[in-house]
Amino acid sequence: MSTLVQPRVALAIANLRSMQWPIRRLGPYSCVLGFILIGSAALALSRAVLIGWQWDRVDVTDSLWSMLLQGLRSDLITLGLFAAPMVVLLPLFVAANRLSWWSRLSSVWLSVSLIAILLLEFATPQFLYEYDSRPNRLFVEYLVYPREVSAMLWTGYKGTLALVALGLTAAGWLTVRHFNRYRDTVDPWRTRTVLLVWPIVVIVLFVMIRSSFQHRPANLATFAFCDDAMVNSLVTNSAYSVLSAVYGLKNEAQSEIYGNMPAQEIVSRVRKGMAAGPASFTSDQFPTLHKQVASVRRERPLNLVIVLEESLGAGFVEELGGVPITPHLNGLANQGIWFDQLYATGTRSVRGIEAIVAGFPPTPALSVVKLDKSQRGFETLASVLRRAGYRSEFVYGGESHFDNMRGFFLGNGFHDIVDRKDMVAPKFVGSWGASDEDLFDKAHQRLQALHESRQPYFLLVFSSSNHTPFEFPDGRIELHEQPKQTVHNAVKYADHALGGFLKQARASKYWADTLVMVVADHDTRVYGDELVPVNKFHIPGVILGADTQPRRIASTVSQIDLAPTLLSLMGIDSEHPFPGRDLTRTLAEFGNQPPLPAPRAMMQFDQNFAWLQDNQVTVLLPDGDVRYFTYDRRTKSLDPTSTQSPEMARNALANVLMPSWLYREQLYRVR
Known part of the structure; x- marks a missing residue:
C-alpha cells in the first residue's frame, strides 16, 4: 500500500469509529x-x-x-x-x-x-x-x-x-x-x-x-x-x-374463562351427573351437599389407607399397556378392585390430592390445597371420617410444608403429620426426602400403633422417590437401564418399595379390617401433540384389603369418584359435598342395572379443560371456544371430529364452573 493511501485509510477508519x-x-x-x-x-x-x-x-x-x-x-x-x-x-x-x-x-x-x-x-x-x-x-x-x-x-x-x-x-x-x-x-x-x-x-x-x-x-x-x-x-x-x-x-378460582351459565342450570346439571338421587340433597345453600348411604353394610366400618404414588402413570404398568417395570403393582390386577380406565384430574401432586382426598374437581386455578379460602372448613375425607370418630394422619418422606400440604391437611380434618423430621436414621435420603422404603417402614409402624389403640383411622401415605432427579438407594433393584438415575429405574424402585410394604401389610393384624387403595397422583411428564393429551392422564388404581373381592372396572373413572366410593366400601354413611360418584351404585361392574349414568372423567391441562365420556372428548378453551375429538383407547390417539355435542359441552362447562363457585363462596363444607 502506498504511503499516500495509508493516511486516507486510517482517516476513514477513525471517522467510522467516531460515528454513533x-x-x-x-x-x-x-x-x-x-x-x-x-x-x-x-x-x-x-x-x-x-x-x-x-x-x-x-x-x-x-x-x-x-x-x-x-x-x-x-x-x-x-x-x-x-x-x-x-x-x-x-x-x-x-x-x-x-x-x-x-x-x-x-x-x-x-x-x-x-x-x-x-x-x-x-x-x-x-x-x-x-x-x-x-x-x-x-x-x-x-x-x-x-x-x-x-x-x-x-x-x-x-x-x-x-x-x-x-x-x-x-x-x-x-x-x-x-x-x-x-x-x-x-x-x-x-x-x-x-x-x-x-x-x-x-x-x-x-x-x-x-x-x-x-x-x-x-x-x-x-x-x-x-x-x-x-x-x-x-x-x-x-x-x-x-x-x-x-x-x-x-x-384464581375463576372458571368463567370458559363461559357463563345460569346458577340454576349449573346445579341441575352437576346434581344429575352425581347420580345421587334428588332426595339425597340436603341443602339449597350448599349445592352439592348430600347424604350418602353406604352400599356395603358393616357392623364395624373399615379403616382406610391411601397410598398415593408420585408420578406413576399407566405408561409404567404393563397391565395398562405400559412398560413392564412395576411387577408388584401389576400383579394386583387380579387381587382387588382394579381400574382399567382411571384418569387423573391434573398434572401436579396437589391436583391429585385435591381430587382424591377432597373429592374436588379441577379448575384452571391453583389447587385448593394452596388457595387461601380452603385452608379451614374445606371438606375432605379426613373431616368426614373425623365426624365418624376416625383419627387421620399424613405420612410423607419429605418436608410436609411443600405445596402447603401441612397447612391444608391440618386445617381440614387431619390430626397429625408425620414427615422427614420424624424418621429416625433413614436408610437413604435424597433431594425430596427419605426413600420410599423408609416411608413405608414408618407407615407400617403407625398402622400397627393405630391398630393396637383400636381407634378407627385413616392414613394417607405419599411417596416421593419417583420424582426428578430420581434418587434411590443402590442395590435394591436390578436396573431397567443405564444410567441409574432415570425415570424407569426410579419407578421400578418405587414399585419395589410398594411391594415390600404390601407384603408386610398382608401379614399384619391390621390388614383384615383395613381398606387399602394404591393410586397415582398423576403421570410424569404430561406431554403430547393435542390440546389435552388424554392418554397422559391415564393412571393405575386398585383397592385391596379386608374382604375386598377381585373385580375389574373397565368403565371410565375420575379421581374425584374415589372418595365417595371408598366411604361406601368402608361401610360409612355420611353427609358431604363431594360431587364425585359412588361407583358401587353407578357402574355395571358392581352389579347395577340400567339405566346408569354415562361414565366420565375430567382433566385440567394448564388452561384447557377436557371432558371424556365414552370415546368422545370435549375440550373447553379460554374465551369460550369448544373443540370436539374422538379418543381411541387402544391406540391412545385423540382425533378431531366434525360431530359436535352441545349437550356434552354444557355438562363440561357446568362441572368446571361449579367448583369455582363452591370455592369462591366457601360452600364446600357441611353447614
Missing part, C-alpha cells in the same frame, strides 16, 4: 429502541432453536412462517411491557431537570430486564422437556420453594445448570456492556423535543403491548393456532408465558 450507532441519535429514546431491537433478535433466535429442536411436531402444522411472525408479535408485547415503566417516568425526570439520572436508571432497568428475559429462555429447554410447554404457572409455583427446587436442580441437573450459568454470564456481560454505552453518550435533546416526542412513543408502546385493535387485547389464546399445546407455546416467549401466569393469579 444511528439509533443513538434518538436522544433519550435510543436505549429503549436498542432494548427492543436486541431483545427481538435474541427471542427470535431462541424461538428458532426451539422450533428446530421440536421440528417433527412443528412441521405437521405447516405454519412455520406464521409462528415466526406471531412470535415477533408476542416478543414486542413482552419488550413493550418492560420498556413502558421507564418511558412513563421520563417526563418526571425531565421536569426535575434530571435527564441524565433517567438515562442511568434506564440503562440499569433495561439491562436487568433483558437478562431476566434471557434467563427464562435459557431455562426453557429443560422445562419444555419435563412439562411439554414453555415455563408457565408451574414455573411460578415452584419458585415458592427455592430450597427444595435448588436441591433438586443441583442433584439432577448439574450439567444443565453449568450450561445455563455459562450462557447467562456471557449474555449478561454483553448486555451490561451494551447498555452502559447509553448512560452518558446519547445525543442531547432539548427538553421541548423530548416532551413533544414522548406522546408518540407512549402510543407506539401502547399499540405494541395491546397488539390488537379489537375490543380485547392479545392474550395467550391469541397465539394458539393448532391442536398441539406444546407447539402453541413455542409461538410466544417464556417471559410472556410467565407474565401471563402471574397475571392470571388474580383470577
